[in-house]
Amino acid sequence: MLPRGSSPLIAMRKAGNAPEGSVMVDYGDFPDPDWHRWANTMHSPRLVVRPDEPVDRLDFRCLVKLPVLLYVAHYDEKAALLFVRLQDYASEIAMLSPDFDDDIGSWWLPRYGVKTFDERAIVTAYEDARDQRTHAALTRNRAAYDAATAIELRLLEEHKWLRC
Helix, strand or coil: CCCECHHHHHHHHHCCCCCCCCEEEEECCCCCCCHHHCCCCCCCCEEEECCCCCHHHCCCHHHCCCEEEEEECCCCHHHHHHHHHHCCCCCEEEEECHHHCCCCEEEEECCCEEECHHHHHHHHHHHHHHHHHHHHHHCCCHHHHHHHHHHHHHHHHHCHHHCC
């Protein structure tokens, strides 16, 4: 069984294309998506999963290696199952829900697991420092290399969970 709105995404993937941005997956009583009718369809495909649909039987292969933005209108057991199921396919998942009150949601990354949005910012800073260090090494810029190494080491010291 396919999620609503996935047929145009499947056709896009079969043609060798991938969306430029995250695939939005809405969980709740939303209308059928019509993202494919607009001119900028490559940017943000949208799928809908309704609460009465069997989350455990939906085919999410069209999401393999794509970033996903999961919006959950009402967080329940099926929404939690959907979040876990998407982890088998997506490259990363940002989950948002108004049910989370002050905590806007969470982020899943294959290497780090489920993290808060603040922790995701730390991962981004760490990855940026690693990229800068690599670039500095390739361009033989010792000062930039030392600066990027210092940032990377500081982040690793302050956030032990980055070591995985």
